[in-house]
Amino acid sequence: MEPRVRCRKRIRRMRYGQALITIIIAAALLQPFSAVEAGLLDRVKDIYQLPEQIESIQKGYDATKQQLEEQKDKLAETMRQSAQAEERLIAQNKQLQEQNEALQKRIQTMEQTAQDKNALTRKITTIAITAVFLVIGYFVLGRVLRITVWRRKNSKLRQ
Secondary structure (H helix, E strand, O other): OOHHHHHHHHHHHHHHHHHHHHHHHHHHHHOOHHHOOHHHHHHHHHHHHHHHHHHHHHHHHHHHHHHHHHHHHHHHHHHHHHHHHHHHHHHHHHHHHHHHHHHHHHHHHHHHHHHHHHHHHHHHHHHHHHHHHHHHHHHHHHHHHHHHHHHHHHHHHHO
Protein backbone atom coordinates (compact mmCIF):
# COMPACT_ATOMS: atom_id res chain seq x y z
CA MET A 1 0.00 0.00 0.00
CA GLU A 2 1.19 3.48 -0.75
CA PRO A 3 1.81 5.89 2.14
CA ARG A 4 -0.79 8.33 0.74
CA VAL A 5 -3.50 5.69 0.76
CA ARG A 6 -2.63 4.78 4.34
CA CYS A 7 -2.73 8.43 5.41
CA ARG A 8 -6.10 8.92 3.74
CA LYS A 9 -7.50 5.90 5.49
CA ARG A 10 -6.07 7.03 8.79
CA ILE A 11 -7.55 10.55 8.35
CA ARG A 12 -10.91 9.04 7.40
CA ARG A 13 -10.84 6.83 10.50
CA MET A 14 -9.93 9.78 12.69
CA ARG A 15 -12.84 11.82 11.26
CA TYR A 16 -15.22 8.95 11.93
CA GLY A 17 -13.84 8.69 15.44
CA GLN A 18 -14.22 12.42 16.00
CA ALA A 19 -17.79 12.35 14.66
CA LEU A 20 -18.58 9.42 16.94
CA ILE A 21 -17.09 11.21 19.92
CA THR A 22 -19.09 14.35 19.10
CA ILE A 23 -22.32 12.34 18.91
CA ILE A 24 -21.58 10.62 22.21
CA ILE A 25 -20.76 13.91 23.94
CA ALA A 26 -23.91 15.53 22.53
CA ALA A 27 -25.98 12.59 23.73
CA ALA A 28 -24.34 12.81 27.15
CA LEU A 29 -25.03 16.54 27.38
CA LEU A 30 -28.65 16.11 26.36
CA GLN A 31 -29.17 13.56 29.11
CA PRO A 32 -30.12 14.94 32.48
CA PHE A 33 -27.05 15.24 34.74
CA SER A 34 -28.70 13.24 37.46
CA ALA A 35 -28.65 10.16 35.28
CA VAL A 36 -24.97 10.47 34.39
CA GLU A 37 -22.92 7.73 35.90
CA ALA A 38 -19.19 7.44 36.46
CA GLY A 39 -19.03 4.60 33.92
CA LEU A 40 -20.15 6.93 31.16
CA LEU A 41 -17.36 9.38 31.91
CA ASP A 42 -14.85 6.50 31.84
CA ARG A 43 -16.20 5.46 28.46
CA VAL A 44 -15.81 8.99 27.13
CA LYS A 45 -12.19 9.03 28.34
CA ASP A 46 -11.60 5.67 26.65
CA ILE A 47 -13.06 7.03 23.42
CA TYR A 48 -10.62 9.97 23.52
CA GLN A 49 -7.75 7.51 23.86
CA LEU A 50 -8.91 5.34 20.93
CA PRO A 51 -6.97 7.21 18.18
CA GLU A 52 -3.72 6.72 20.11
CA GLN A 53 -4.50 3.05 20.60
CA ILE A 54 -5.39 2.66 16.95
CA GLU A 55 -2.09 4.26 15.93
CA SER A 56 -0.12 1.93 18.21
CA ILE A 57 -2.06 -1.05 16.89
CA GLN A 58 -1.41 0.14 13.31
CA LYS A 59 2.32 0.48 14.05
CA GLY A 60 2.36 -3.01 15.56
CA TYR A 61 0.53 -4.35 12.51
CA ASP A 62 2.98 -2.66 10.14
CA ALA A 63 5.96 -4.00 12.10
CA THR A 64 4.49 -7.50 12.09
CA LYS A 65 3.77 -7.25 8.38
CA GLN A 66 7.38 -6.16 7.74
CA GLN A 67 8.70 -9.08 9.80
CA LEU A 68 6.43 -11.44 7.89
CA GLU A 69 7.78 -10.14 4.58
CA GLU A 70 11.36 -10.58 5.80
CA GLN A 71 10.62 -14.12 6.95
CA LYS A 72 8.95 -14.84 3.62
CA ASP A 73 12.06 -13.62 1.78
CA LYS A 74 14.32 -15.67 4.05
CA LEU A 75 12.15 -18.74 3.48
CA ALA A 76 12.27 -18.24 -0.29
CA GLU A 77 16.07 -17.92 -0.15
CA THR A 78 16.34 -21.02 2.04
CA MET A 79 14.11 -22.97 -0.34
CA ARG A 80 16.21 -21.84 -3.32
CA GLN A 81 19.41 -22.91 -1.56
CA SER A 82 17.80 -26.20 -0.58
CA ALA A 83 16.75 -26.86 -4.18
CA GLN A 84 20.28 -26.10 -5.39
CA ALA A 85 21.77 -28.40 -2.77
CA GLU A 86 19.30 -31.12 -3.73
CA GLU A 87 20.21 -30.81 -7.42
CA ARG A 88 23.91 -30.88 -6.57
CA LEU A 89 23.50 -33.94 -4.37
CA ILE A 90 21.40 -35.73 -6.99
CA ALA A 91 24.11 -35.09 -9.60
CA GLN A 92 26.80 -36.25 -7.18
CA ASN A 93 24.76 -39.36 -6.34
CA LYS A 94 24.35 -40.16 -10.04
CA GLN A 95 28.09 -39.73 -10.62
CA LEU A 96 28.91 -41.97 -7.65
CA GLN A 97 26.43 -44.56 -8.87
CA GLU A 98 28.13 -44.61 -12.29
CA GLN A 99 31.53 -44.96 -10.62
CA ASN A 100 30.18 -47.77 -8.47
CA GLU A 101 28.85 -49.60 -11.52
CA ALA A 102 32.21 -49.21 -13.30
CA LEU A 103 34.06 -50.51 -10.24
CA GLN A 104 31.64 -53.44 -9.95
CA LYS A 105 32.35 -54.34 -13.58
CA ARG A 106 36.11 -54.12 -12.95
CA ILE A 107 35.79 -56.31 -9.86
CA GLN A 108 33.74 -58.83 -11.81
CA THR A 109 36.32 -58.86 -14.60
CA MET A 110 39.17 -59.29 -12.11
CA GLU A 111 37.33 -62.10 -10.31
CA GLN A 112 36.64 -63.83 -13.63
CA THR A 113 40.31 -63.45 -14.59
CA ALA A 114 41.37 -64.90 -11.23
CA GLN A 115 38.95 -67.82 -11.64
CA ASP A 116 40.21 -68.47 -15.17
CA LYS A 117 43.80 -68.33 -13.94
CA ASN A 118 43.01 -70.75 -11.09
CA ALA A 119 41.25 -73.11 -13.50
CA LEU A 120 44.22 -73.00 -15.88
CA THR A 121 46.63 -73.61 -13.00
CA ARG A 122 44.56 -76.59 -11.83
CA LYS A 123 44.41 -77.96 -15.35
CA ILE A 124 48.18 -77.58 -15.85
CA THR A 125 48.85 -79.14 -12.43
CA THR A 126 46.54 -82.04 -13.24
CA ILE A 127 48.20 -82.58 -16.62
CA ALA A 128 51.70 -82.38 -15.09
CA ILE A 129 50.85 -84.82 -12.29
CA THR A 130 49.21 -87.16 -14.79
CA ALA A 131 52.26 -86.96 -17.06
CA VAL A 132 54.60 -87.66 -14.13
CA PHE A 133 52.49 -90.65 -13.07
CA LEU A 134 52.39 -91.92 -16.66
CA VAL A 135 56.18 -91.64 -16.95
CA ILE A 136 56.63 -93.32 -13.56
CA GLY A 137 54.05 -95.93 -14.53
CA TYR A 138 55.86 -96.51 -17.83
CA PHE A 139 59.17 -97.10 -16.06
CA VAL A 140 57.57 -99.24 -13.33
CA LEU A 141 55.66 -101.28 -15.92
CA GLY A 142 58.85 -101.62 -17.96
CA ARG A 143 60.72 -102.89 -14.87
CA VAL A 144 57.89 -105.22 -13.92
CA LEU A 145 57.82 -106.64 -17.46
CA ARG A 146 61.60 -107.07 -17.49
CA ILE A 147 61.50 -108.78 -14.12
CA THR A 148 58.67 -111.01 -15.29
CA VAL A 149 60.47 -111.85 -18.51
CA TRP A 150 63.73 -112.42 -16.64
CA ARG A 151 62.07 -114.78 -14.14
CA ARG A 152 60.40 -116.76 -16.88
CA LYS A 153 63.65 -116.99 -18.65
CA ASN A 154 65.45 -118.06 -15.49
CA SER A 155 62.75 -120.52 -14.57
CA LYS A 156 62.89 -122.10 -18.05
CA LEU A 157 66.64 -122.31 -17.84
CA ARG A 158 66.50 -124.08 -14.52
CA GLN A 159 64.21 -126.67 -15.72
